[in-house]
Amino acid sequence: MSVHQEVLGKPCPLWRDYLELCKPKVVALMLLTSLIGMLLAVPGMVPLDILIFGNLGIALCAGSAATVNHLVDRRIDMKMQRTHNRPVAKGRIESYNALVFAVVIGAIGMAVLFFFVNALTAWLTLASLIGYALIYTMFLKRASPQNIVIGGLAGATPPLLGWTSVTNNIDAYGLLLVLIIFAWTPPHFWALAVHRKDDYAKADIPMLPVTHGERYTKIHILLYTIIMVIISLLPYVIGMFHWLYLSSALLLGAGFIYWSLMMLFNKHPNAPMETFKYSIIYLMALFAIMLLDHYLLPMSF
Numbered sequence: 001m002s003v004h005q006e007v008l009g010k011p012c013p014l015w016r017d018y019l020e021l022c023k024p025k026v027v028a029l030m031l032l033t034s035l036i037g038m039l040l041a042v043p044g045m046v047p048l049d050i051l052i053f054g055n056l057g058i059a060l061c062a063g064s065a066a067t068v069n070h071l072v073d074r075r076i077d078m079k080m081q082r083t084h085n086r087p088v089a090k091g092r093i094e095s096y097n098a099l100v101f102a103v104v105i106g107a108i109g110m111a112v113l114f115f116f117v118n119a120l121t122a123w124l125t126l127a128s129l130i131g132y133a134l135i136y137t138m139f140l141k142r143a144s145p146q147n148i149v150i151g152g153l154a155g156a157t158p159p160l161l162g163w164t165s166v167t168n169n170i171d172a173y174g175l176l177l178v179l180i181i182f183a184w185t186p187p188h189f190w191a192l193a194v195h196r197k198d199d200y201a202k203a204d205i206p207m208l209p210v211t212h213g214e215r216y217t218k219i220h221i222l223l224y225t226i227i228m229v230i231i232s233l234l235p236y237v238i239g240m241f242h243w244l245y246l247s248s249a250l251l252l253g254a255g256f257i258y259w260s261l262m263m264l265f266n267k268h269p270n271a272p273m274e275t276f277k278y279s280i281i282y283l284m285a286l287f288a289i290m291l292l293d294h295y296l297l298p299m300s301f
Contacts, residue, residue, distance in 0.1 A: 017087035021070050021098060022063030022105075029280065030158040034058050036287045037162025037177055040294050046166055053116035054165035058158060060109025061125045065154075067102035068133035071095055073141075080199040102133075118168045121161055128157045145211040148193075152185035153178075159287075173240055180235075181283070183228035187221045187260065188279035194218065194263070195272040215264075221275070222260040229253035232286065241290060242297040248289040252282050 034055060038046045070077070070088045077089035087093040093101075106129060113122035131154030140147040156178045163174035193200060193207040194214055200207040209217040232253060236246040259275040262268040 014092075017092050018101060020087055021067040021093065021101065023066035023069075026066065027059055027062045029284070030062050030155070031055050031059055032284060033177070033181065033287055034158035034162035034165075036291050037159030037174065038166050039162075039291055040159075040177075041163045041166040041174070050117060050165050053112050054121065054162065057109045057111075057113035057117060057122070058125060058161050058165075060105045060112065061129050062158075064102045064106030064109060065129045065133040067098055067105070069137045071098045071102065072133075072137045076203045076205065079203040080196070082196055082199055113165075117165050120168055120170070121164045124157065124164060125161055128154045128161070141205060143206075145206045145208045147206070148189045148208075149186050152182055152189075155185060156181035172238075173235075176235055176238075176240070180228070180232055180286070183224065183231045184279065184283055186224045187228065187256070188276065188283075190217050190221050190224075191259075191263065191272050191275035191279060194221075195276065218260075218264045222257070222264055225253075225256050225260045229257065235290070241293045244297060245289055245293040249286060252286055252289075256282050 035051075038051060038054060070086055073083070074086075074088045074095065077083035077086045083089060088095060088098050110122055110126060113125055132151065136147065136151030136154060140151045144150065159177035159181065160170070160174040163177070164170060167174075190208055194209045194217055197207070197209040197214065201210045208220065229249070232249045233246065235241045236249070255278060256275075259271060259278050262271040263275055268274060
């Protein structure tokens with residue numbers, strides 16, 4: 001097959017395949033949380049150089065990790081409906097070229113963070129890259145039905161990376177933002193796993209709905225959602241945010257619990273996918289509300 005793919009009979013430029021390797025939608029959500037982490041770390045505006053270079057470095061390293069995921073999972077991707085058309089799985093990009101691409105953008109991202117931001121953020125970003133690209137993708141994903149719980153920490157770090165980009169320090173407030181995403185990850189991903197259970201079974205990936213069944217997974221989605229909602233209230237409890245955040249967190253959390261219940265009791269035919277979609281809206285809205293509360297109401301920390 002030519003390096004210029006054919007999609008619906010139309011040629012697609014090679015650059016789009018390389019962009020797809022970086023999982024731009026996932027990286028965009030990560031950058032939203034890292035950007036908000038930066039803005040929450042200071043009472044005023046973040047220095048422009050940190051804003052630009054910090055998010056650029058984080059984005060490049062996240063894209064590198066995503067490319068490694070494409071590379072390692074290429075045989076699995078070929079078996080799954082959701083992923084069979086990915087560039088490496090389909091052969092539009094050779095494995096060697098994908099590996100070089102991952103190394104190059106990862107190295108550039110690390111250099112940007114190390115030389116233009118700070119060493120702490122660079123090392124934390126490298127740890128996250130290794131955690132996702134190697135520990136989760138190469139080992140945990142195939143080893144345990146709790147893979148997404150254990151490996152979720154790597155994907156939860158962007159707000160802390162944003163925070164440390166500005167402060168060059170790890171503190172409780174930045175870690176609490178990580179904890180919220182860490183608790184959010186299992187119900188978010190398990191909802192998709194329920195929807196794509198047959199795909200994971202065909203690829204022999206031990207996702208929770210494959211190994212323990214749909215009902216067991218749905219119960220755990222509800223339980224983790226409740227835990228997540230409780231954790232999301234902690235920033236208010238410690239005085240990090242105010243009534244605007246509290247009311248919004250409760251409202252958004254109630255919506256997440258609603259969809260978890262719809263999944264558990266099969267009250268909606270498309271509940272798994274609707275829950276997955278809502279989980280993305282939930283995280284984006286929750287972090288946006290943090291920012292509004294931070295700037296509209298007086299600082300309390």
